Amino acid sequence: MKLKLCGVRTPEMAKASHDLKIDFVGFNFVDQSRRRIYEDEFESIANLTSGVRVGVFQNASLQAIENILAMCELDILQLHGNEPPQLLQHFASRYEIWKAFSLSDNFSLAQLKKYSTASAFLFDGPMPGKGEKTSQNILGKVVQQAQKMKKPFGIAGGITPENIVSFKKNFPHAFFLDTASGVEKNGVFSREKLEKLVQESLINSSQ
Numbered sequence: 001m002k003l004k005l006c007g008v009r010t011p012e013m014a015k016a017s018h019d020l021k022i023d024f025v026g027f028n029f030v031d032q033s034r035r036r037i038y039e040d041e042f043e044s045i046a047n048l049t050s051g052v053r054v055g056v057f058q059n060a061s062l063q064a065i066e067n068i069l070a071m072c073e074l075d076i077l078q079l080h081g082n083e084p085p086q087l088l089q090h091f092a093s094r095y096e097i098w099k100a101f102s103l104s105d106n107f108s109l110a111q112l113k114k115y116s117t118a119s120a121f122l123f124d125g126p127m128p129g130k131g132e133k134t135s136q137n138i139l140g141k142v143v144q145q146a147q148k149m150k151k152p153f154g155i156a157g158g159i160t161p162e163n164i165v166s167f168k169k170n171f172p173h174a175f176f177l178d179t180a181s182g183v184e185k186n187g188v189f190s191r192e193k194l195e196k197l198v199q200e201s202l203i204n205s206s207q
Helices: 011-019 039-046 062-071 085-091 110-114 136-148 164-170 191-202
Strands: 002-006 024-028 052-057 076-079 096-102 120-124 153-155 176-179
Touching: 002 011, 002 052, 002 191, 011 039, 011 191, 024 039, 024 176, 039 062, 052 062, 062 085, 076 085, 085 096, 110 136, 120 136, 136 153, 164 176, 164 191, 176 191
Parallel strands: 002 024, 002 176, 024 052, 052 076, 076 096, 096 120, 120 153, 153 176
Antiparallel strands: none
16 A cells, blocks of 8 residues: 655655655645645756655636646546546546545535546545545545446545554555645644654554
8 A cells, every 4th residue: 555645845755755755645736725836946846755756736717727737747647527527538648647535425426437537536524634534434435436336446535643543454455545634734834744654554454
């Protein structure tokens, strides 16, 4: 099972992701996010990492995404809003596309089928980036549906060093686990917490 560190935006975070061999590094291009990285900062930060580069977007226009891609070398696009399926299709020939879903108790499984062209799904909490856990009931349902669709999936939302072992046990078929606020202390990235999360994730790991 792989790990993704989202919101990489400083040399410290980039170096930590490299040193700890984080599989996926997420660069947030969502304007309203406090974890936003800007295009003129991207190259110097990204060059310190060694993981697969994931660009995170939310309800950005096709042209806005294209403008960022012209300046930033990314491997995967993660779409985290209400993007039309056609937007996924536009980029699918050039990039792997992950479609993220914010899960609430009234989430409709039909949403997954709507985005069946995505390379993988990411299941996040009701308020992405806030570290809120998803209800186990709805998470179990969407995971089951993803497996029926034979779609790789990742899980985010409240994953911390203290509970990552539990997440791995409860969702052994997850492709990756995604953390951001789970390795922060008072809203600031903590290398110590990331190191602990990596250590915990390796305990009794068979993946």
